[in-house]
Each structure stands twice: as C-alpha cells, then as structure tokens.
Amino acid sequence: MIRVITLDEFDPLLLKEFTKNLFTAFGVGSEITDSVTTPHGQQEPYDAQKLLESLPKVTAFRDDKVLFLTSRKLLPRKLTSGEAPTYGLSNYATGRSIVTSAHIKSVNENVALLSRFAMQEIGHAYGLHHCLDARCAMYPQWVPHYLEGEASLCTYCRESSERKIRDLKS
Numbered sequence: 001m002i003r004v005i006t007l008d009e010f011d012p013l014l015l016k017e018f019t020k021n022l023f024t025a026f027g028v029g030s031e032i033t034d035s036v037t038t039p040h041g042q043q044e045p046y047d048a049q050k051l052l053e054s055l056p057k058v059t060a061f062r063d064d065k066v067l068f069l070t071s072r073k074l075l076p077r078k079l080t081s082g083e084a085p086t087y088g089l090s091n092y093a094t095g096r097s098i099v100t101s102a103h104i105k106s107v108n109e110n111v112a113l114l115s116r117f118a119m120q121e122i123g124h125a126y127g128l129h130h131c132l133d134a135r136c137a138m139y140p141q142w143v144p145h146y147l148e149g150e151a152s153l154c155t156y157c158r159e160s161s162e163r164k165i166r167d168l169k170s
C-alpha cells in the first residue's frame with residue numbers, strides 16, 4: 001500500500017484524484033492515512049533530506065511505501081549547469097518519499113503533474129531508476145520538458161515496479 005500523509009491542507013477532490021492516479025500507475029492501493037505538521041526549527045525552502053528524516057515514523061508493513069505531501073518549497077538542487085527545482089525526494093532505504101506542489105500553478109487543475117512528481121519518487125522508493133522515455137514518470141526531472149510528460153509509467157517501468165512489488169510480498 002502507498003500511504004500518503006499530508007503536511008499541508010489540500011482539496012479533498014485533489015487528494016482523491018491523486019491517490020487514484022497512484023493506484024492506476026502502480027496497481028497498489030493508495031490512501032491518505034494521516035496528516036502531520038511540518039517540524040519546528042526548519043524553514044522554507046526546506047532541505048528535503050532533512051525534512052524527510054525529521055518527519056514522524058509511520059506504522060507501515062514491509063511492502064508499504066510512505067509519501068509525504070507538502071505545498072511548501074524545497075531547496076533547489078545544485079547542478080553543474082546551475083540550479084534545478086526540487087519537486088520531491090525519495091529514500092530507498094526507508095521507503096519514504098516527499099513531494100511538493102509548490103512549483104505547480106493552480107494545482108487543483110493539474111493533479112496529473114503532482115501525480116507525475118509523486119510517481120517518480122515512489123518509483124525510486126521501489127528501486128526504479130530513471131527512464132529514457134520522455135512520457136514516463138521516471139524520466140529525469142532536470143530535463144525541462146519532463147513537465148510535459150504523462151502521469152503514468154512506461155511499460156518497462158510498470159513491469160519492473162510490478163516485479164519489485166511482488167518481491168517485497170514474498
């Protein structure tokens with residue numbers, strides 16, 4: 001199961017569409033299971049790594065993935081070519097990810113893009129790597145037209161995620 005935990009308020013309809021998109025992409029149940037507050041002592045833009053580490057532990061089964069959803073800005077990534085916005089971060093070892101809607105204008109009308117961001121982080125949490133298919137959610141986020149892709153996985157990524165999910169269950 002993909003456990004989605006909100007750090008900020010989101011429109012219930014958005015959340016419904018968001019979890020449905022995740023279910024469709026991974027074939028795994030996806031639910032909003034809790035809401036928590038952003039830890040004290042950290043400020044916007046948040047260091048995604050630090051924020052993810054300081055968020056509360058969530059009771060989850062071994063094959064569960066935990067996704068925190070925020071509307072606050074995360075610190076941009078430093079690349080050799082300059083800076084790139086951080087849409088999210090995933091920690092494979094803990095199975096925990098965070099995703100932000102801060103870079104999406106009118107997110108209620110663009111749940112697909114937020115879902116695409118989340119799919120990449122959940123994909124990484126399952127052990128998927130970046131993909132060369134520009135439509136796929138696993139396409140590298142630092143390529144500008146990443147934003148034009150779809151809220152779905154390509155056949156290759158879908159099959160490898162199914163394999164990883166099966167392995168976790170056995």
Ligand SMILES: [Zn+2]
Binds near residue numbers: 120
């Ligand atoms: Zn990535």
Ligand SMILES: [Zn+2]
Binds near residue numbers: 157
């Ligand atoms: Zn792919």
